[in-house]
Amino acid sequence: MTETTTAHGTGGPAGRGPAAAGTPASTTFASLSLVPKAAARQSMKDFKSDQEVRWCPGCGDYAILAAVQGFMPELGVAKENIVFVSGIGCSSRFPYYMNTYGMHSIHGRAPAIATGLATSRQDLSVWVVTGDGDALSIGGNHLIHALRRNVNLKILLFNNRIYGLTKGQYSPTSEIGKITKSTPMGSLDVPFNPVSLALGAEASFVARTVDSDRKHLTEVLRQAAAHPGTALVEIYQNCNIFNDGAFEALKDQQQAEEAVIRLEHGQPIRFGPDRAKGVVRDPATGDLQVVEVTPDNEAQVLIHDAHSASPTTAFALSRLADPDTLHHTPIGVFRSVDRPVYDTLMAGQLDTAVEQNGKGDLAALMAGGDTWTVIG
């Protein structure tokens, strides 16, 4: 028999059900201030669903799943108030494996659906899981608009630079000349750089991390989760079936030292063996360039400022990477700035409307305008 309770008298836009009446206490995550806290400590295992994970053995998605499940308890919020929404793709199967609320929706539309959920329920922590095709091809429009609105969503973009689920066509992040089933003579289109794209779309939080670096991935998730507004996290993910080794340059011990630039807020942007290389601004063009650090130019090495009001330097950093070799790929948080959050503003307008006009009175609304009465 279905055990149900009635929704009577709970017409408020957010926070129905007993969980909403829980005890939201202060949390380290500003973005989650309206989300009820977990009653008891949670562990990674609480976030594993009973569904068998069905990615190809060796797929980078496993590592990301483990990292996310491992991180979730840290949020400290009731897991029934966490929702994962995804589109379509290998990566978008993610919600099935999380023991939270979840929706595996349709191709590209997860940001739109999540926007409706997040703007109507501020008591939820809403996460979007998407792929490079899902987010940047079919769903490109929704992604950029979610970013510019700054809805309280955490978007995890699994970038494997390929269409995994449809068996290996090139994607909007594939390098030019990519040979795939649909491009036997090489792909023709210039790839998107998701970080550049997000910065151009007015994103308030943009980060990049790599599936195989659990520690870095977790730290980025932590910062994203704490960010009030839309956070875009690009996660380089290996598809060992259709694009194996796509990020090898960033993973191979030796190459990585040359290739990866780890961004840390407030720290000089240096990398390479003995941190011998640094990023400086070219005084002639204003653009960024990589130089050998010498005592003469050491003072010019850029200090990373993720909170800079202007996205210009973050954008320039996003352009350092070579799309083919991935050399000079910055990872970490490019940008994290405070900006009004759409759902908060929307809720604010509702409150203001009540302050200004009183709580809606249906009888008065219907009887507005010129009326006349017919009496028997």
Added chain:
Amino acid sequence: MTSKVSSTTEQADGADGALVGGQRKPAGTKDVRRLDRVIIRFAGDSGDGMQLTGDRFTSETASFGNDLSTLPNFPAEIRAPAGTLPGVSSFQLHFADHDILTPGDAPDVLVAMNPAALKANVGDLPRGAEIIVNTDEFTRRAMQKVGYAVSPLEDGSLDGYQIHPVPLTTLTVEALKEFALSRKEAERSKNMFALGLLSWMYHRPTEGTERFLRTKFAKKPDIAAANIAAFRAGWNFGETTEDFAVSYEVAPAATAFPTGTYRNISGNLALSYGLVAASRQAELPLYLGSYPITPASDILHELSKHKNFGVRTFQAEDEIAGIGAALGAAFGGSLAVTTTSGPGVALKSETIGLAVSLELPLLIVDIQRGGPSTGLPTKTEQADLLQAMYGRNGEAPVPVIAPRTPADCFQAALEAARIALVYRTPVFLLSDGYLANGSEPWRIPELEELPDLRVEFAQGPNHTLDDGTQAFWPYKRDPQTLARPWAVPGTPGLEHRIGGIEKQDGTGNISYDPANHDFMVRTRQAKIDNIAVADLEVDDPGNTARTLVLGWGSTYGPITAAVRRLRTAGEHIAQAHLRHLNPFPKNLGTVLAAYDKVVIPEMNLGQLATLIRAKYLVDADSYNQVNGMPFKAEQLATALKEAIDD
């Protein structure tokens, strides 16, 4: 039983010529004739303010207590080239001392603000109709623009009509000479002069319009004063000039209306109020995800004014995001709505399919317009029925309902919400441009009359596993309705995942099992097929008819008017009108079988007829019109007469 009408706005009920409380009364020195009904059409350039003029005349008429029906008709361009035929905008109003059903076939009176307006509309007038023309605009150039080589006012071509040549522009400018306005600015008030004249002719109450102008131009008191002056000058012109020897009275339609408080309402406004009412009755917050499109945008505009009702309106980046956001809100426990027109429905189809699969409540409001593609954005049509029924991949049944008149949009919205909430399904509400913009009197319902739409969210486990443990199964159905539980995020212990991939019956887990898919497809269909809808009522006085006319949606007015004409002429014809297009009422088959002939008039090429023929194997006759305009009663009466005689 006799009824009488009392109005909150003062009304002309005497003829003493005095200004009582700002209310103008005819002086009584001229002939007054009584009419039972009148059809007026205001026509001018799209920049002439004809819609506003029509609206005001309608409000005056509504507050006077006549029954009425309106038909605004305007070009898709905001300002089509001035003085051209495509730029003509018109507003037709039919009002009467008895209940009426349509905006009328042919105007008794045409107000033509320029040659283009005359040329575009004169063909619709019966001989003997009155035409008030603004002679000032009949310059050689303006006439040439629309192909009049000689002035139609002088060449005898209008001999069959009663022409009132009035230099509306000059008179308006003259009336406003004391105002510090440029000639151009003063000319703009000519529509108010015309409105004043017509208000005199038909004894309309004027206070409402004066109050309206004061409010509308509250920030520009001199413009308000100028418009009021022009309005009064028009009224006085009628009173004094000899050209207008008669004025007319159309008594309030007191006996046509049941007791109650009334207002005039357009379809889109009624639909908006219906949604707000549904939210209140369901005790669920209303969430609208929408993308602007004619003729649906007014609902987005209206609902965004009512944030103090807890209404959230989200103007999305496109139609897909509009419905996506609505679906997300539905998952979260809102009463979710998306509003659009045909092209938007095309974009939303994939998400509607997802909603069918997720089995969440969602209202899809389609204000139909002429198609295909961009089609005729500002004109009406009923050609999205099959799109609503079948426009998705896979077996994706969606309930479809349609309002029949502008005011009925209110009830239709409540009914759509009921079905969506009880059966956890997306529901199509098919209105159209004619209902959306047309208006009629509406008896404002008492709150107690509104249906109880409250829902129960799932709150705990609903299933016992073999090992005795309690579990929550998101696809375990209510045995009666086949609805699945609505478990909103935030409910502890009910964490679950849903998606567009086929689900295992009960658990909702991904399943590719062939037998399960077959079962799920049939179960989703059965859920929709078994929705409880009211039986179809048939109007067949004396059960004498052999021919049934069956309609749906906005054809109700014209069909009913045609049926009345036929019956007055002694014909026997039965009439039935469908609110529910999917599922059809259970008794529809029996109803159809009871008649020798079934005629289905539609503003499409026979979409309902196709459904009826397929489902009931009835050789229904289709009668179609797709010219962007509603049927005319006379035309339908003729067609139905042929069917009866056939």
